[in-house]
Each structure stands twice: as C-alpha cells, then as structure tokens.
Amino acid sequence: MKDITIALAKGRLAEFSIDIFEQIGFTCSEMKEKSRKLIFKDEEHKLRFILVKASDVPTYVEYGAADIGIVGKDTLLEEGRNLYEMVNLKCGACKMVVAGLATLQGKLDSLNNKRIATKYVRIAKDYFQIKKGQTIEVIKLNGSVELAPLVGLSEVIVDIVESGKTLKENGLVVLEEICDISARLVVNRVSMKMERKRIMDIVEKIKERI
Amino acid sequence: MLKWKLHTPEGVQDILEKDCIIKREIEERIASIFQSYGYYEIQPPTFEFYDVFAGESGLIEQETMFKFFDRQGRILVLRPDITTPIARIIATKYKNLKPPVRLCYIGNAFRYDEPYQGAKLREFTQAGIELIGANTPEADAEVIALTINALLASGLKAFQIEIGQVEFFKGLMEQTGLNEDAVEKMRVLIDNKDALGIEELVCSYSIPDNLKDIILSLPSLFGDIGVIDKVERNTSNAKSLNALQNIRKVYNILVDYGLEKYISVDLAMVQSINYYTGIIFKGFTHGLGFPLCSGGRYDGLINEFGNNISAMGVAIGINRLMSALEGQQVAFKSWKIDSLIYYLDSGRRRAFEIADELRSQGLIIEMYLGTGNPEDVGAYAKQKGIDGIITVYDEENIELYNLLTDEKVKTTVKALLKDS
Numbered sequence: 001m002k003d004i005t006i007a008l009a010k011g012r013l014a015e016f017s018i019d020i021f022e023q024i025g026f027t028c029s030e031m032k033e034k035s036r037k038l039i040f041k042d043e044e045h046k047l048r049f050i051l052v053k054a055s056d057v058p059t060y061v062e063y064g065a066a067d068i069g070i071v072g073k074d075t076l077l078e079e080g081r082n083l084y085e086m087v088n089l090k091c092g093a094c095k096m097v098v099a100g101l102a103t104l105q106g107k108l109d110s111l112n113n114k115r116i117a118t119k120y121v122r123i124a125k126d127y128f129q130i131k132k133g134q135t136i137e138v139i140k141l142n143g144s145v146e147l148a149p150l151v152g153l154s155e156v157i158v159d160i161v162e163s164g165k166t167l168k169e170n171g172l173v174v175l176e177e178i179c180d181i182s183a184r185l186v187v188n189r190v191s192m193k194m195e196r197k198r199i200m201d202i203v204e205k206i207k208e209r210i
Numbered sequence: 211m212l213k214w215k216l217h218t219p220e221g222v223q224d225i226l227e228k229d230c231i232i233k234r235e236i237e238e239r240i241a242s243i244f245q246s247y248g249y250y251e252i253q254p255p256t257f258e259f260y261d262v263f264a265g266e267s268g269l270i271e272q273e274t275m276f277k278f279f280d281r282q283g284r285i286l287v288l289r290p291d292i293t294t295p296i297a298r299i300i301a302t303k304y305k306n307l308k309p310p311v312r313l314c315y316i317g318n319a320f321r322y323d324e325p326y327q328g329a330k331l332r333e334f335t336q337a338g339i340e341l342i343g344a345n346t347p348e349a350d351a352e353v354i355a356l357t358i359n360a361l362l363a364s365g366l367k368a369f370q371i372e373i374g375q376v377e378f379f380k381g382l383m384e385q386t387g388l389n390e391d392a393v394e395k396m397r398v399l400i401d402n403k404d405a406l407g408i409e410e411l412v413c414s415y416s417i418p419d420n421l422k423d424i425i426l427s428l429p430s431l432f433g434d435i436g437v438i439d440k441v442e443r444n445t446s447n448a449k450s451l452n453a454l455q456n457i458r459k460v461y462n463i464l465v466d467y468g469l470e471k472y473i474s475v476d477l478a479m480v481q482s483i484n485y486y487t488g489i490i491f492k493g494f495t496h497g498l499g500f501p502l503c504s505g506g507r508y509d510g511l512i513n514e515f516g517n518n519i520s521a522m523g524v525a526i527g528i529n530r531l532m533s534a535l536e537g538q539q540v541a542f543k544s545w546k547i548d549s550l551i552y553y554l555d556s557g558r559r560r561a562f563e564i565a566d567e568l569r570s571q572g573l574i575i576e577m578y579l580g581t582g583n584p585e586d587v588g589a590y591a592k593q594k595g596i597d598g599i600i601t602v603y604d605e606e607n608i609e610l611y612n613l614l615t616d617e618k619v620k621t622t623v624k625a626l627l628k629d630s
Contacts, residue, residue, distance in 0.1 A: 002496065062499060063499045064497070064498060064499020064500070065499070083402065084402060084403040084404075084429075085402050085403065085404040085406075085407075086403060086405070086429075087405075088406045187403075188499050189494075189499070189500075189501075190494045190495075190498060190499055190500065190501070191499075192403075192432075193370050193372055193432075193474065193476075193494045194368075194370060194494055194495070194496055196432075196433060196474075
C-alpha cells in the first residue's frame with residue numbers, strides 16, 4: 001500500500017492539524033517534539049506528514065507531491081491552484097479586509113489612483129479589478145503591511161484581520177470586508193480518484209470531529 | 211548579463227537520447243493501436259489563423275495561445291490543440307463525408323501556461339483520436355475503450371478512467387433557473403468540490419429542497435457506477451435523466467468490452483462545459499498529479515466551421531504519460547550499436563562494403579572516425595558499450611574482436627559475410 005502524504009503548514013496551523021489527526025486515531029506524537037525534521041511517518045496507517053511553508057502547501061498538493069494538505073483559505077485564494085477543497089476546519093477564523101485611515105471611510109470607491117499595499121496581490125486584484133471593476137496599483141509587501149498607509153506608501157491595505165487589535169493600535173480601520181478566512185483541508189484531484197476510499201475515510205472522520 | 215543563447219525558454223524541454231527512444235516507442239505503440247481500430251492519421255499545420263481557435267465554444271482561453279503576425283497583419287497562433295484544426299478540416303474538406311469518419315493524430319501543441327517543469331509544458335505532445343459523425347453510446351464507448359487500450363499498450367498498469375456527463379449539470383442548472391453568472395460560480399465551486407461554497411450559494415437562492423439536496427450532494431457523487439442509481443431516483447428533469455441514462459449505456463457497453471475495471475464515474479466533472487456536449491472523461495494514474503488524458507463529446511465544435519456534425523475524441527498527453535511510466539518503473543528496451551568498424555587505408559573500400567552488408571541485415575554499425583591506434587579503438591568501444599570490433603586490414607583480411615569474451619579471430623571477408 002502506498003503512503004498517503006499530508007502537507008501541513010508550519011506553525012500554529014500544524015499544531016492544530018496534528019491534534020485533529022490524533023483525535024481521529026493517527027499517531028503523530030513524533031511531530032510534537034521540537035526538532036528540525038520535516039518528514040514524519042505513521043507506519044501503522046501508512047501516512048506521511050510533511051511540514052512546509054504555508055504558501056507552498058497548495059503547490060505540493062496540486063502537483064501530487066502531497067495527496068492532502070491543510071492550509072488557510074487566504075493561501076488558497078492567493079495561490080489559485082487547481083485542487084479539491086473538501087473541509088472547512090473552522091480553525092483560525094478571521095477576515096480578509098481592506099483597511100486604511102478612518103478619513104477614507106465611505107470614500108474608497110471615489111478614490112482615483114488607488115495604491116494598495118498587501119501580501120495578497122492576487123486577492124487584492126481579484127477583489128478590486130474583477131469584483132469591483134476598478135483599476136488599482138498593487139504594492140507587494142512581505143510584512144508589517146499596516147505601516148504602508150501611515151508613511152504614505154499606499155492609500156489602503158488588503159490584509160487578514162483576526163481581532164483587529166493591530167489595526168487599531170496603528171490607527172487604521174476596516175473599510176471593507178472581502179471574505180471570511182479559515183483553515184481548509186484540500187486534496188489533490190488525482191489522489192482523490194486513485195485513493196478514494198482511504199482519503200474519503202480521513203475526510204469523513206475529520207468532518208465528524210468539527 | 212545572462213547569456214540567453216545558453217538557455218531554453220520556460221516550459222520547453224530538450225528530449226535527449228534515452229527519453230527520445232522511449233517517447234518514440236510509446237508513440238508507435240499508441241499509433242498502432244489507433245490504426246488497429248481503423249483510425250487514419252492526419253497532420254494539420256503547426257500554426258493557423260487565430261480565428262480558428264477563437265470560437266464561442268472554444269476550449270482554450272486566448273491568453274494561453276502563442277500569437278504572432280503574418281505580413282498582412284493577420285494574427286496567427288501556434289496550435290494550442292489539434293482537435294480544433296481537425297474540426298475545421300472536417301467542416302471544410304470532408305463536405306460529402308460518409309459517417310463515421312475515424313481520424314487520429316500525434317503532434318505537438320503549444321500553450322502559454324504557467325511555467326511549470328514537467329507537468330505543464332508550453333510545448334507538449336498529444337496523441338489523439340476523433341470519431342466524427344457517430345452520436346451513439348457505442349461511439350462514446352469505442353473512444354473510451356480505445357483510450358484504455360492505448361494506455362495499456364504504452365505499458366501503463368494501474369490507471370483509472372473517470373466518466374462524467376456535462377448535460378447532467380446543465381439540466382440541474384436549467385431547473386434552478388439561475389442566471390449565467392450564478393451558474394458559472396456554481397460550476398467552479400462544484401469543480402473544486404467546495405461543499406461549503408456550494409451550500410452558501412445554493413442557500414442564497416430559492417431552490418426547491420429536492421433539487422437543493424442533489425446540488426449539495428454533487429461533490430460526493432463520484433465512485434463506482436452505483437453513484438448513478440443513487441442520484442437517479444431524486445432527479446426530475448429530462449436532460450439530467452438522459453445524461454445518467456447515457457452514462458449507464460456507455461458503461462454497459464464497456465462491460466462488454468471487458469474494461470469496466472478501469473472505469474469510475476464523477477458527476478461533478480464540470481470543466482469546459484461550453485465545449486463538451488455529452489460524455490466527458492479523464493484518465494488518472496499514481497504518481498502524477500494531473501490527468502493523463504482527457505476527452506469527450508463535442509457536438510457543437512464542427513458547427514463553428516459551418517457543418518453540423520457530431521464528434522467524440524480524446525487527447526493523450528505523451529509527456530505526462532512518459533513521466534507516469536517512469537514513476538511506475540516500466541522498462542523500455544533501448545537499442546545499442548552492434549559493431550564498430552575500424553579500417554586501415556588499404557581496407558577502406560571493403561570496410562564500407564561490409565558495413566552496408568551488415569546494416570542491410572539489420573545490424574547497427576558504427577564507423578570508427580578517430581585517428582588512434584588499435585588500443586585506442588578498443589578503449590573507445592568499451593567506453594561506448596560496443597561489444598564487437600571489426601578491423602579491416604585490406605580487401606581480404608579482417609579481424610573480429612569480441613569484447614565480451616576478449617576473443618580475437620583473424621578471418622576473411624568472405625567467411626564473415628557467409629556466416630552472418
């Protein structure tokens with residue numbers, strides 16, 4: 001029997017995922033120990049867990065290098081890969097929003113030449129260009145996006161908001177909500193067909209837990 | 211500065227000796243299966259007018275085509291598929307065709323896809339068939355059976371052909387009365403098996419409960435043929451019911467072909483629904499994250515070129531098939547050079563004669579082009595894995611050197627050619 005490979009996004013989401021897999025009877029205790037290993041095996045159930053960067057999870061799964069992946073909806077939207085999105089794990093619930101200075105409230109649509117700073121270039125373009133039909137200039141940043149409107153790099157930002165605390169502390173407000181974000185279980189299109197029984201078994205068990 | 215002349219553009223590959231032998235072998239095996247079912251090969255041109263591929267029901271988005279201009283300023287494209295040119299050919303050059311017409315092709319197509327190594331090439335080889343002018347479950351089944359046999363002939367062992375029917379989804383959507391945009395949104399969600407998204411969308415419209423249930427269950431409507439029975443009872447529109455009947459008929463014919471073990475069903479296979487008009491299918495195998503082949507019925511395509519004829523076809527991705535075969539460690543025989551001929555000047559004329567004679571007997575003969583002494587010749591043969599050296603001294607005398615047994619025999623040209 002072939003191993004089923006599960007790609008987990010490094011960090012908080014991996015810990016959450018490991019808990020779920022343990023609850024449904026798989027062993028990944030090895031992963032809880034602090035180590036630099038990236039591959040872990042559950043020999044009994046023929047499972048293999050791999051730890052990858054969050055934004056790489058969809059890539060591993062689309063190519064079939066991993067059969068299953070657990071990753072945030074934000075990453076899925078941003079990567080736009082061709083996958084089956086099977087389960088909403090409801091963990092890490094937050095929102096993708098447009099934020100900016102309070103003075104922009106209600107004026108966003110009338111603002112000509114919008115510059116948008118974000119880590120999520122594709123999500124920003126989808127939202128403004130396709131959904132709202134507005135031309136924008138996207139400035140790709142890799143972190144501390146909240147800073148951009150404060151120093152005049154951009155008018156607004158597109159980012160994930162959980163409690164809104166970071167925004168508030170930097171004097172920004174949510175101008176528009178784009179969509180809800182939470183962790184998802186995704187499956188490679190071919191694996192789903194070639195290993196239907198085993199994968200659906202895992203999917204169903206996880207669905208029951210949520 | 212980067213020296214571009216040392217590189218290839220993203221998405222194309224050099225295919226070197228070993229892979230080339232395997233590729234040709236696979237292509238030949240598949241072509242001979244096509245032929246054994248009575249399919250004639252045709253070769254459309256590599257580039258055509260953009261207009262050929264720009265039709266309403268086109269499968270290929272315009273941004274994925276390689277475009278250039280001719281001297282009159284008309285837009286040309288490198289063919290992004292081979293089915294569309296064949297549809298043009300059928301409509302314009304087979305006006306009085308006596309159906310069915312069976313055609314096949316092997317050739318390269320070009321798409322400006324994201325540059326992914328291996329799985330998504332920008333230049334890739336497709337082998338395919340088109341069965342034109344026959345719109346029956348038997349015709350559908352023939353194309354699927356032929357696909358399975360072609361994959362088997364290539365050496366592939368474990369694979370799955372999954373059948374869907376786009377009319378099933380179209381029928382359900384007509385019944386809901388949703389507008390085009392909502393249907394397209396639904397199609398994408400179903401294609402991604404995104405149960406949550408489907409539920410949100412379905413609940414935002416007023417759709418009767420029984421219909422709602424079927425749409426919600428679509429992501430899980432895949433597996434063996436039993437799926438059809440499960441959903442048939444709850445389906446109430448004629449279009450969807452006909453689609454289910456069609457799958458069942460095709461399946462039963464494939465049972466008579468003895469190929470049902472390769473077949474599964476997925477009613478949520480809803481890609482390219484503007485292009486396909488009936489059965490749609492894809493092939494999958496272990497170790498390859500993408501489909502190996504895809505096909506289906508596209509009764510509207512030839513009509514784009516002014517002749518309303520039904521058609522069903524499939525294209526097999528040879529590059530993907532190669533990487534699947536490699537992953538599954540299917541061995542291919544490679545040929546090798548049988549003998550190396552080395553001659554002295556006095557034996558040159560005779561050496562060419564011997565080489566010609568042995569080649570005509572089917573042996574593979576390499577002439578030694580170096581300037582070295584006999585030891586160098588031996589070392590060269592060893593390095594190239596050639597097991598025999600024929601040294602031609604003059605018109606009469608030769609030496610046969612078997613490198614496997616390390617035997618050297620002096621003999622004459624006459625004796626050699628008589629023996630072999």
